[in-house]
Amino acid sequence: MSVWKSFVLITAVAGVGSASMAVAQEPATARSAKEQAIYASVLNKQGEPVTTLNASDFVVREGGVEREVTGVSGASEPIRIAVLADTSRSMEPYINDMRHALRSFFKEMQGNADIALFEFGDRSTRLVDYTRDPAQLEAGIGRLFARPASGSYVLDAIVDASRDFRKRESARPPVILVITAQGPEFSQRYHQNVLKDLRESHATLHSIVVTRRRLPIFRDGIRERELTLTDGATMTGGRREDLLTSMSLGDTLSSLARELKDQYRVTYLRPDVQIPPDRVDLGVRQTRLTVRASHVPLTNRKVR
Numbered sequence: 001m002s003v004w005k006s007f008v009l010i011t012a013v014a015g016v017g018s019a020s021m022a023v024a025q026e027p028a029t030a031r032s033a034k035e036q037a038i039y040a041s042v043l044n045k046q047g048e049p050v051t052t053l054n055a056s057d058f059v060v061r062e063g064g065v066e067r068e069v070t071g072v073s074g075a076s077e078p079i080r081i082a083v084l085a086d087t088s089r090s091m092e093p094y095i096n097d098m099r100h101a102l103r104s105f106f107k108e109m110q111g112n113a114d115i116a117l118f119e120f121g122d123r124s125t126r127l128v129d130y131t132r133d134p135a136q137l138e139a140g141i142g143r144l145f146a147r148p149a150s151g152s153y154v155l156d157a158i159v160d161a162s163r164d165f166r167k168r169e170s171a172r173p174p175v176i177l178v179i180t181a182q183g184p185e186f187s188q189r190y191h192q193n194v195l196k197d198l199r200e201s202h203a204t205l206h207s208i209v210v211t212r213r214r215l216p217i218f219r220d221g222i223r224e225r226e227l228t229l230t231d232g233a234t235m236t237g238g239r240r241e242d243l244l245t246s247m248s249l250g251d252t253l254s255s256l257a258r259e260l261k262d263q264y265r266v267t268y269l270r271p272d273v274q275i276p277p278d279r280v281d282l283g284v285r286q287t288r289l290t291v292r293a294s295h296v297p298l299t300n301r302k303v304r
Helices: 089-108 134-141 154-166 191-203 222-238 246-261
Strands: 033-043 058-062 065-066 069-074 080-083 114-117 125-131 175-181 204-210 241-242 264-271 280-286 289-293
Touching: 033 175, 033 246, 033 280, 058 069, 058 264, 065 264, 080 089, 080 154, 089 134, 089 191, 089 246, 114 134, 114 154, 114 241, 125 134, 154 191, 154 222, 175 264, 191 222, 191 280, 204 222, 222 241, 280 289
Parallel strands: 080 114, 080 175, 175 204, 204 241
Antiparallel strands: 033 264, 033 289, 058 065, 058 280, 069 264, 114 125
């Protein structure tokens, strides 16, 4: 079992304000506390974004201690997205559907995101640097071809994107979007190390896997990939989707685009303590709503 198994997706199936979940709220004064932010998606049972919540609907806890929520607004800052596309041999039957889905996704996110495109068949390679230029992104899509006799290097690609994010200033946590098939994995990495880089980047990982069959999990590369894609999405407030057909890629990416464009920015007060929290939990008081938000605190970062 992964060391990250404690990170679970928050699904508000019961009111978090109930007595069984009540905890003392730690007092904070303007002088002793710093305002922090969490970016979150709230979805109804149909998976559509809920956009009518206010500050009184949210509950923030750090290390089990409730914090004072000071404000809620729509996330208006541009988002930076690293799209990691599988071009290994196993993706060959799905490459055209992936191209069409990415073309629609880029169009839906136009004006709201700076997007870079990577491929990871044979090795991790950046095809297009971060841009809003549709022509550059279209040219990148045109370079996506399955590479014969190649395997996947998705763990290398996640590490590359994560380390690149750490070099860039960003007011809003960035996104890593992985689209892959279940072929052989040749990255020589342990999932714990990949997740460490992901955590330090403060990025949200969304993993979309096209699969028709399950490969044996006892293979080292496949096991490390599965743990990374699943636990990484859970830890960072992303989604892990397993698709039985590549024709579902378009609808899945369209749903993700709507989710990213309708996120909340929740601000709260964190006491000025010497040892920062290692976990943050965001919930809502309404029932039957799903909250997607990172459990990784934005340690030592101020709200812009």
